[in-house]
Amino acid sequence: MGNHKQGRNLSLEEMDKQSLLHPYTSITDHLEHGPMVIEKGHAARVTDTTGRDYIDAMGGLWCVNIGHGRQEMVDAITEQASKLAYYHLFFSMANEPAIRLADEVLRIAPDHMSKVFFCNSGSEANDTQVKISWYYNNLRGLPQKKKIISRHNGYHGVTAVAASMTGLPRNHKSFNLPLDGFLHVTSPHHYFNAEPGETEEEFSERLAKELEQTIEKEDPSTIAAFIAEPVMGAGGVITPPKGYFSRVQAILKKHDILFIADEVICGFGRLGTMFGSDMYELEPDMMSIAKGLTSAYVPMSAAIISEKVWEVLRDGSPETGPFAHGYTYAGHPLAAAAGLKTIEIMLREKLVDNAQKVGNYLQTRLKETFLDNPLVGEVRGVGMMAGVELVADKAKKIPFDPSAKIGPRITQLLLEEGVIHRAILNAYAYAPPLVMTESDVDEMIERDERAVRKLSDELAREGLWKAA
């Protein structure tokens, strides 16, 4: 029984501390402060168990695109549950919502996408893509072509392969990662990584050269795939510099390297286009989707493969036998029903257009509000995704030392103002539900500005920062 006490007489907060190991949470801090328990949600707002309302500036974890508390989603899921709550897709079995959802996804995905392989999380979708790239090269008689290139600051999930592709030290440290054969190139963050005076195009050219040199040094015949988010999310909301992806794609094509677009955040309208690939004219060989696919009402993700990849799998099938990969819950009918309803709502309510319109408003208002703030180094983003970078020295672009704990401090102050954000090092992020209105944006930014002002005052008082 360990030291687990009976939960009956405990508060929810105490029970949580006794029973849950939380993802991405400091155990020490959690044991001291306990959880914040969210009880209900509606549109872009949620309420905690103390009755306090918050603007959900992150749409949960960049995922509740259609907004919280949609009764018609509940009805669609309930209806499916009462008819058939589970059947799988193994051994040629199927269920109707999974078939229909695959068809719908392909209808809105770029034309050259060909087949949908359902999984349950973004990590699983990316793991699947890597395994498909290995399988693909084995079938082509290229068994050496297996390494994967990703980028520092990229986020692709936490399973052993996905975490190896993720380019964040904390995901590697203490886990003996990355695995062999996973390489990382420079993050395309112009603000911090460009040389003084280097234009976006020049920076892109330099990064493209670095990629090509890495490929040549490793030997192109050993590299299977390159994975990238159209806009990096959890690594800091980093938009690609001008000309970056066109150069990268040309190099990948030249060396016969598959391009996996990790659309887990960018897909389903986040940037004001249906996919990030539409926004940046990407022609990926494979696309990973999750989050917005079901708006997180039920977990679901998918690895989409293009016709080029599909043809190799199909032609190799007589020799290899069954495609020996799959998750018990892949294509789960309840998740698929949620996915179908999400797409129906997105199209009916023109949420991609709303994300573009309100997203433009959000970007403009953020720039107007924060660009001249001496604590803010950069305001970046596109559509309904943004990041505000807080810096120790604006003129010299010097970040705060981690010991200043800027991330936790700003998120706490934002929470006190009634907005849930997420900190990424010294930046904080925005990825609200796509149903947000311009007046929601105004209210959110007004609160955010108060929190940033409070932080400036506190830091100045503590001698940790002073306005230049």
Ligand SMILES: Cc1ncc(COP(=O)(O)O)c(C=O)c1O
């Ligand atoms: C771009 C991207 N890829 C993959 C993942 C991993 O998804 P999951 O947490 O569902 O495994 C995430 C999660 O935030 C993500 O943002």
